[in-house]
Amino acid sequence: MNMLYPQFEVIRNPSRCINCRACERQCANEVHGYDENLKIMTCDESKCVNCHRCVAICPTRALKIVKTDHTFKENANWTEKAITEIYRQAETGGVLLSSMGNPEQHPIYWDKILINASQVTNPSIDPLREPMETKTFLGKKPGKIERDENGNLIDNLPPHIELNMPVMFSAMSYGSISYNAHAALAKAARELGICYNTGEGGLHKDFYEYGENTIVQVASGRFGVHTDYLNAGAAIEIKMGQGAKPGIGGHLPGIKVGADISKTRMIPEGTDAISPAPHHDIYSIEDLRQLVYSLKEATNYKKPIMVKIAAVHNVSAIASGVARSGADIICIDGYRGGTGAAPTRIRDSVGIPIELALAAVDQRLRDEGIRDKVSIVVGGSIRNSSDLMKAILLGADACYIATAALLALGCHLCRTCQTGKCNWGIATQREDLVKRLNPEVGAKRLVNLVTAWNHELEEMMGGMGINSIEALRGNRLMLRGIGLTQKELDILGIKHAGE
Amino acid sequence: MLLKEGQVRIPAGCAISGIFHKDGKKENGERIIKSISTMHDRSNGLGGGFAAYGIYPDFKNDYAFHIFYDSNRAKDECETYLKENFDIIAMAKIPTRRHPRITDEPMIFRYFVQPLQTVLAFSQLDEKEFVVRKVIHANHNIKGAYIFSSGKNVGVFKASGFPEDVGEYYMLENYEAYSWTCHGRYPTNTPGWWGGAHPFALLDTTVVHNGEISSYDANRRFIEMFGYSCDLLTDTEAITYIVDYLNRRIGLNYSEIANVIAAPFWSTIEKKPEEEKKRLTYLRNAFASLLVTGPFSILVGFEGGMMALNDRLKLRSMVVGEKDETVYIASEECAIRIMQPEFDKIYAPRGGEPVILTLNKGGNAQ
Numbered sequence: 001m002n003m004l005y006p007q008f009e010v011i012r013n014p015s016r017c018i019n020c021r022a023c024e025r026q027c028a029n030e031v032h033g034y035d036e037n038l039k040i041m042t043c044d045e046s047k048c049v050n051c052h053r054c055v056a057i058c059p060t061r062a063l064k065i066v067k068t069d070h071t072f073k074e075n076a077n078w079t080e081k082a083i084t085e086i087y088r089q090a091e092t093g094g095v096l097l098s099s100m101g102n103p104e105q106h107p108i109y110w111d112k113i114l115i116n117a118s119q120v121t122n123p124s125i126d127p128l129r130e131p132m133e134t135k136t137f138l139g140k141k142p143g144k145i146e147r148d149e150n151g152n153l154i155d156n157l158p159p160h161i162e163l164n165m166p167v168m169f170s171a172m173s174y175g176s177i178s179y180n181a182h183a184a185l186a187k188a189a190r191e192l193g194i195c196y197n198t199g200e201g202g203l204h205k206d207f208y209e210y211g212e213n214t215i216v217q218v219a220s221g222r223f224g225v226h227t228d229y230l231n232a233g234a235a236i237e238i239k240m241g242q243g244a245k246p247g248i249g250g251h252l253p254g255i256k257v258g259a260d261i262s263k264t265r266m267i268p269e270g271t272d273a274i275s276p277a278p279h280h281d282i283y284s285i286e287d288l289r290q291l292v293y294s295l296k297e298a299t300n301y302k303k304p305i306m307v308k309i310a311a312v313h314n315v316s317a318i319a320s321g322v323a324r325s326g327a328d329i330i331c332i333d334g335y336r337g338g339t340g341a342a343p344t345r346i347r348d349s350v351g352i353p354i355e356l357a358l359a360a361v362d363q364r365l366r367d368e369g370i371r372d373k374v375s376i377v378v379g380g381s382i383r384n385s386s387d388l389m390k391a392i393l394l395g396a397d398a399c400y401i402a403t404a405a406l407l408a409l410g411c412h413l414c415r416t417c418q419t420g421k422c423n424w425g426i427a428t429q430r431e432d433l434v435k436r437l438n439p440e441v442g443a444k445r446l447v448n449l450v451t452a453w454n455h456e457l458e459e460m461m462g463g464m465g466i467n468s469i470e471a472l473r474g475n476r477l478m479l480r481g482i483g484l485t486q487k488e489l490d491i492l493g494i495k496h497a498g499e
Numbered sequence: 500m501l502l503k504e505g506q507v508r509i510p511a512g513c514a515i516s517g518i519f520h521k522d523g524k525k526e527n528g529e530r531i532i533k534s535i536s537t538m539h540d541r542s543n544g545l546g547g548g549f550a551a552y553g554i555y556p557d558f559k560n561d562y563a564f565h566i567f568y569d570s571n572r573a574k575d576e577c578e579t580y581l582k583e584n585f586d587i588i589a590m591a592k593i594p595t596r597r598h599p600r601i602t603d604e605p606m607i608f609r610y611f612v613q614p615l616q617t618v619l620a621f622s623q624l625d626e627k628e629f630v631v632r633k634v635i636h637a638n639h640n641i642k643g644a645y646i647f648s649s650g651k652n653v654g655v656f657k658a659s660g661f662p663e664d665v666g667e668y669y670m671l672e673n674y675e676a677y678s679w680t681c682h683g684r685y686p687t688n689t690p691g692w693w694g695g696a697h698p699f700a701l702l703d704t705t706v707v708h709n710g711e712i713s714s715y716d717a718n719r720r721f722i723e724m725f726g727y728s729c730d731l732l733t734d735t736e737a738i739t740y741i742v743d744y745l746n747r748r749i750g751l752n753y754s755e756i757a758n759v760i761a762a763p764f765w766s767t768i769e770k771k772p773e774e775e776k777k778r779l780t781y782l783r784n785a786f787a788s789l790l791v792t793g794p795f796s797i798l799v800g801f802e803g804g805m806m807a808l809n810d811r812l813k814l815r816s817m818v819v820g821e822k823d824e825t826v827y828i829a830s831e832e833c834a835i836r837i838m839q840p841e842f843d844k845i846y847a848p849r850g851g852e853p854v855i856l857t858l859n860k861g862g863n864a865q
Contacts (some may be wrong), residue, residue, distance in 0.1 A: 063542060070586055122710075122713055122793050122794060125812070130812060131764045131766055137784050141784075141787070142785055145749055151777070153755070155781050155783070156785075157781065157785055363778075366720055366723070369724040369725065370724075372724070372788065401716040466683065466714060466792045467792055468762075470714075470790040471717050473716070473790040474721070474789075475714060475720075476716050
């Protein structure tokens, strides 16, 4: 007996299907089959994750996946989701696992914020005719000048990252995603003049050549961390938390730890890679300061140090502490940020929206007069260029994107990364699947995406008479809320539309 | 309810004009009034004002506070505050003449003050910072009092009205200055509060500004980290504080300040020789949040000098004429031709390229 009825139905149009069996070959979940006797395609929809690989590959467009209309007796409290989760746990006794960001129906503040434009008193600027600048520097500002004996200014700027546009690819480890996915991200970052992030899985030797466009991460498991690694990138990120699973660590199952990953992570083949929930050398803020300075020592004070935290309730106080710990850049990850695997309960009910966290942190750092001592990077989730623009207007220096980047690579957000059977060659280590993702094509699609966003950003900037990204940062008067309560407006530090 | 200036942000277009005598020669306010009146149509009668340098030779070492009061209560409160912090050397009503088009005037007083040495010492601040903090505190906290001029040997005179009327109202024919700037305002809303008129001033820095900056809130939220309080919500106030911060607190000179607030485009910086490229990149990066975008032409007055600056796209007109030792600058050429029909040199500075004027060595401005 199986109390779980399949979520999806595979609809095959028999008048179109030519029995080419491409769907069968492409589906790593083994949904499709072929009945030799009857000469027809068959399917087991209970295995279907709705990743659209078969739909996209079908040469005659004979396939579609629909949500099943099989139903429980309607109940607003005990929804289908609630009931089936009980069945699953009753059967396995396990923690429910999920992937990618929080899909629940919480408010998306980006969609309740509107952007301004110039009319009459101030000319808009045409980005096709005038320079429109999106070059972004991340890092501390000196706050004072020094001059040499001739009175010339001395460059006393602490190390920083230079980006052609205020976007970076967020941390995704080699292990959680494939070699080809990493290759695509690295190539795209170099072409765009931005950075990608290794995540906590170390840096594959093939990718050292992309160092200038790489942020190397140091997480609680310290996988793949050594001197060359630390010095390989444009910056080092200490991962304290992740928006999808604040307060807990990570787990890469041994089955995914093949020869290459074992080497990169510096762990034995086939062993589970477990990142502890806390860094066991950081039990408080003064310990973080020690790690920040250890990393600065290890890299001769040449690399900016980033500290990534999850957006939790007291995020502004935490950020203030981080800013005073010597970190050059604070990265805040909202609760809609993605993950390769997280306990469902944590993903869906721990943490706060990035919009509110960003607004609170930026204001807090300004109230304390230290906003210039640190840059702010936010992610989780930035879905398009207007989310990006709103984030910068609220006070971010740049944004991290990861889910959007994976979508560009072909991800269909089926949210089953944890199975390792990604049909798109992204969240898998199976060689036959990995090779489906062509790094060149992937890089091109990433470049297209970010370039398109940058064009849109420039159009919107021009519309509001701003021709440089610096003048956008924290310019909250350019924002208005719509359909928000006074409390929400106060936290966001913006006025309501019409005010 | 119509919100007053300071409760709501009011963008404005405008006219500006300035005269600077490099040899320190002084003249009264008649010509500058004539100049601004030729640009009458660039104002709408909701604000005009003047800054004059070198006008108080008898009190040249004292801070001259010009203060608007809405009520006697505000005056009492402010004077109490002043007395706690300053020695008041002299005080009087600022002389004005009745004018049919200048109405609803507040009480307008002038004080020459020196910081009380004991209070100053106790504060552990340098003298200028002490004065700045007291002025900002008063403007932020004392309802109905507004210190709109606070420098040594300099005075701001401003009101709601057309600038030529404001000049007559304040009897500017009685003041002799080596440097004059003035402003006619065209705000796009109608609160008509006197404090909203230009120039804006802090210590000896005064700013008149034509334009509306699109970076306002980014600049404001940054500069307020350093103890400034942008109570009037106008962009000119923010520019005044930015100039004060970069010059007095950070130690940049005026040409460097221009490279920060009207920084060259990266594409321009790329083409510069290596040393210059490094210098400009440094300034732009280190003070990124003080880049000012959107249209502006400003005249920044300071002790012994003046800077004229356009935004980097030159979205506002500005023309400079030089004749002998005198430099004339205005939004429109007619406004300088009316003061001086013939020039040795006349030109429109490019966007982002400052015109910095200082007194000749030995020029006697006192």
